Amino acid sequence: MRRVIHGIAILVILVLIVWKVAQAMALLKADDSYPSKPIEIVIPYDAGGGSDSFVRPVIKVIADEGWIDEPFVVLNQPGGSGTIGSRLVKEARPDGYRILCHHESMITAELSGAANFGAADFEVVAQTGEIVLLIIVREDAPYETIVDLLEAAKQSPATIRFGANIGSPAHFTAMNLEAAHPGAKFNLVTSGGGQTRYTEIIGQHLDAGIFSLAEYLKFRSPEGTLADRNIRVLACLSEKPHPELPGVETCVEQGVDVTSSNAYYWWAPKGTPLEVQELIAGTLEKAMQYPEVQERLAEQAIDPTFSDGEAVRQRVADRVTLLESFAVEAENELPNFPAYIAVVALGLLIVVGNSTWRHRGESLGDESVDLKRGVLCFLVLLAYVALLEFTALPFSLLSVFLIFLMGALICDWDRKRLLLLAEIALIAGLGTEFIFGSFFGVSLP
Amino acid sequence: MPIQEAISQLCSPMGLFLVVLGTTLGVFVGAIPGLTGTMLIALALPLTYGQDTGYAMTLLISIYVGAISGGMITSTLLRMPGTPASIVTTLDGYPLAKNGKPERALSLGVMASFMGGMISWGFLVLLSKPIAQLSTKFGPFEYFSLVMMALVLIASIGGKSLSRSLLAGVLGILFSMPGISPATGQPRLTLGLTALNDGFELVPVLVGMFAMNQILKETTSGGAIPRAIGLGKKRILPRWKDFSSHLINMIRSSVIGTSIGILPGIGANIGSVTAYAVARSTSKEPEKFGTGHEPGIVAAEASNNATIGGALIPLIAMGIPGSVVEAVLLGALVLHGLQPGPRLFTDSPVVVYTIMGAMFLANVVMVIVMFGSMRFLARMASIPRAYLLPVIVLFCVIGSFALSNRLFDVWVMLGFGVLGFLLERVKIPLAPFVIGFVLWPIAETKLSAGLMSTNGDWLPILTRPISATFIFMAVVMLLIPRLRSRFQRKEAEL
Structure with a gap:
């Protein structure tokens, strides 16, 4: 029985080593003309989000058609309203192997203070896809046009609750609307994603909000739904009426001179060579004209527009100038939550410390503690993560050593266990890289 | 039809494979003392990133069901609860096993688990849609009050010392604050670290608190694992008589478990403690409880499995997790771009029905796996730690890294591992910490939205009826334990 297990283990290890060597050989053969390795497309949002579902069909076509020697691969870097992923690209080497796909939050994040860098710190390579924005109210709301809404906001300032997250592109659009109708003042409320905004409009916790066309088409219930259970478009913020929305006028047509839309831009680190930028832009242009991509974008209600070179640089510059003219300030002073919570924590800490002091002498735990082994194991682990972060040693090699060393420490170098432990270490170290890399598409450090 | 689509997805080879895989993994991990279902789910979460949402939830729910059930094995044979949910099972399971009837104890436990799971599944199917529709009535203030109630609930019932539980909850809140403020x-609080712009991510915090912390505990504990009671050759499958004689107890315990599961913030261990207490107080022979009495095992196991269905209701209907595991499930839904709440039923009905269906199937598979591999599982309990722990460490690292491809998250995981270890050394419970950590961002977002729409007026928290009810309940729950202890002291003085 034992022999069989060892036999199988050794076989698995051999297969994994052969796979690893083959992979290393393939890497050596690569030459240095651009691109000689996959190009990473950083999406600063979660897998499955709006940006993600926009990018994936585009790069899939590029990989399938082979317009470029190496594929584009996605790297999701969510968080911090998109600032985490953008910073990763900003600080990348300008060699064209790490490109960012991000919308106008790039500009608004800097203006609102969420990031200390913005569009000027990148090369903008191209603009692809246009997101149409709409102003939404509940079906039975008393407003028929955007002018009605703005007039109401003028008659009783700061009472119309308008859903727009502070610092987001929607927030700037709302300020743009206020400016177009002097005297109008909304009560801007941060209300989270489209889902929450929808629920709050239905529940009458918001009076109006900005939605993308895709969100509207998703949330709109069929005709005949009760008026207090459905939503309605007040106006469309695009330059021309949209074919998906028959009978809906634009803001400009209703006499309010505001247009706004969001678009996906592709950004490269500052200093990326022009020919690299042009190669990427050219590939994206081909992809945007591809029927399958256009179909997928139509499903998401994104218009497949494209611009690059001087045109897109001008467009970004125009948007920056426009958005800069609005100063962002929190509409209401919000309480300083961290300070409140810190005070409560301090108070509780005193109570707990006091009761512990009074009950001192009562043992805290009676189990025997072997701190030395625990600390040794933890140091091994710290060294492992530090080596991963600061050296280029391969993940699999380090992991094999980690598992073997920790296991040996835990069993006190028991000779009978070391052989099986070594096998487990090799299988787990190489195996995880194989499984995660091949099946789950997760690239390990 | 979404229901048919969900059924065909679940019954596809891949769906069935995931149910069997998840349940088996859950049962096995639950059966190894020290490894909990929460830990396994936190580690499995990164595996599901690239997968279809329905499949991802199928896997996670199956693990959940398996792990809560598997915990009974070590409770019964080793007197070490495999998961916190099966602490109460040790009270009667272990004595019965020691009296030479381990097969009997496990057999009753599996039967009760199955019934508990099925009854609460029924409640899940019936109640989640009406509650989801009700929740559109909830504005920002109502949500805030609900979350506050959940925090107080877990603190006042969850631990031994109220002040320590509250401190844990508040610390959790404090650690959820760094990063981009949800309102402005x-x-x-980023300490100048741009990596902290997104704060501490849920997965590294959970993996650190539950998996890494456990590793630290295991590597520092000097004692060897005690030997488990071996199973004999006696019959394991329960008979009809066992079923009929325990039926009333099973139904009562399941209903108690489900109702406690619905309350946000508290999970399986409270459910089983309550059901056990009720079973004892309604019994004709209460003195037998704790000595290997069969109804005790049945009450504990029926109720802890019943909390699963109960806790899924507020998760699906309102996006408020009912327990720590649910917090991970909520994270999984959000990672896949879904927002639990009233829209979930119209936007992604297939996912909702898949979750329900997966719970049903996992219950069935759980019974088969438990009865089929009981003898093997009994031996699993004594696997050498030297083989197991290092591999888990590797998964902790990969799991934290894979979320957003940053080594920063791995450091966060290590840090929270040490933090969890230290907190438990000074007897501060971890569950309120995690619930505070998960719920605060929701509470703050809602409160800020509410304050923005009322121009900074706090009063609606108390003047809106639903919101006021929640706050009232929270205050009552905060006061009850204090009043009770004062009463008891007075009685003692008299």
């Missing part, structure tokens, strides 16, 4: 979009 400004970074705060």
Whole structure:
């Protein structure tokens, strides 16, 4: 029985080593003309989000058609309203192997203070896809046009609750609307994603909000739904009426001179060579004209527009100038939550410390503690993560050593266990890289 | 039809494979003392990133069901609860096993688990849609009050010392604060580290608190694992008589478990403690409880499995997790771009029905796996730690890294591992910490939205009826334990 297990283990290890060597050989053969390795497309949002579902069909076509020697691969870097992923690209080497796909939050994040860098710190390579924005109210709301809404906001300032997250592109659009109708003042409320905004409009916790066309088409219930259970478009913020929305006028047509839309831009680190930028832009242009991509974008209600070179640089510059003219300030002073919570924590800490002091002498735990082994194991682990972060040693090699060393420490170098432990270490170290890399598409450090 | 689509997805080879895989993994991990279902789910979460949402939830729910059930094995044979949910099972399971009837104890436990799971599944199917529709009535203030109630609930019932539980909850809140403020979009408390712009991510915190912390505990504990009671050759499958004689107890315990599961913030261990207490107080022979009495095992196991269905209701209907595991499930839904709440039923009905269906199937598979591999599982309990722990460490690292491809998250995981270890050394419970950590961002977002729409007026928290009810309940729950202890002291003085 034992022999069989060892036999199988050794076989698995051999297969994994052969796979690893083959992979290393393939890497050596690569030459240095651009691109000689996959190009990473950083999406600063979660897998499955709006940006993600926009990018994936585009790069899939590029990989399938082979317009470029190496594929584009996605790297999701969510968080911090998109600032985490953008910073990763900003600080990348300008060699064209790490490109960012991000919308106008790039500009608004800097203006609102969420990031200390913005569009000027990148090369903008191209603009692809246009997101149409709409102003939404509940079906039975008393407003028929955007002018009605703005007039109401003028008659009783700061009472119309308008859903727009502070610092987001929607927030700037709302300020743009206020400016177009002097005297109008909304009560801007941060209300989270489209889902929450929808629920709050239905529940009458918001009076109006900005939605993308895709969100509207998703949330709109069929005709005949009760008026207090459905939503309605007040106006469309695009330059021309949209074919998906028959009978809906634009803001400009209703006499309010505001247009706004969001678009996906592709950004490269500052200093990326022009020919690299042009190669990427050219590939994206081909992809945007591809029927399958256009179909997928139509499903998401994104218009497949494209611009690059001087045109897109001008467009970004125009948007920056426009958005800069609005100063962002929190509409209401919000309480300083961290300070409140810190005070409560301090108070509780005193109570707990006091009761512990009074009950001192009562043992805290009676189990025997072997701190030395625990600390040794933890140091091994710290060294492992530090080596991963600061050296280029391969993940699999380090992991094999980690598992073997920790296991040996835990069993006190028991000779009978070391052989099986070594096998487990090799299988787990190489195996995880194989499984995660091949099946789950997760690239390990 | 979404229901048919969900059924065909679940019954596809891949769906069935995931149910069997998840349940088996859950049962096995639950059966190894020290490894909990929460830990396994936190580690499995990164595996599901690339997968279809329905499949991802199928896997996670199956693990959940398996792990809560598997915990009974070590409770019964080793007197070490495999998961916190099966602490109460040790009270009667272990004595019965020691009296030479381990097969009997496990057999009753599996039967009760199955019934508990099925009854609560029924409640899940019936109640989640009406509650989801009700929740559109909830504005920002109502949500805030609900979350506050959940925090107080877990603190006042969850631990031994109220002040320590509250402190844990508040610490959890404090650690959820760094990063971009949900209301103003400004970074705060980042200590100048741009990596902290997004704060501490849920997965590294959970993996650190539950998996890494456990590793630290295991590597520092000097004692060897005690030997488990071996199973004999006696019959394991329960008979009809066992079923009929325990039926009333099973139904009562399941209903108690489900109702406690619905309350946000508290999970399986409270459910089983309550059901056990009720079973004892309604019994004709209460003195037998704790000595290997069969109804005790049945009450504990029926109720802890019943909390699963109960806790899924507020998760699906309102996006408020009912327990720590649910917090991970909520994270999984959000990672896949879904927002639990009233829209979930119209936007992604297939996912909702898949979750329900997966719970049903996992219950069935659980019974088969438990009865089929009981003898093997009994031996699993004594696997050498030297083989197991290092591999888990590797998964902790990969799991934290894979979320957003940053080594920063791995450091966060290690840090929270040490923090969890230290907190438990000074007897501060971890569950309120995690619930505070998960729920605060929701509470703050809602409160900020509410304050923005009322121009900074706090009063609606108390003047809106639903919101006031929640706050009232929270205050009552905060006071009850204090009043009770004062009464008891008075009685003692008299």
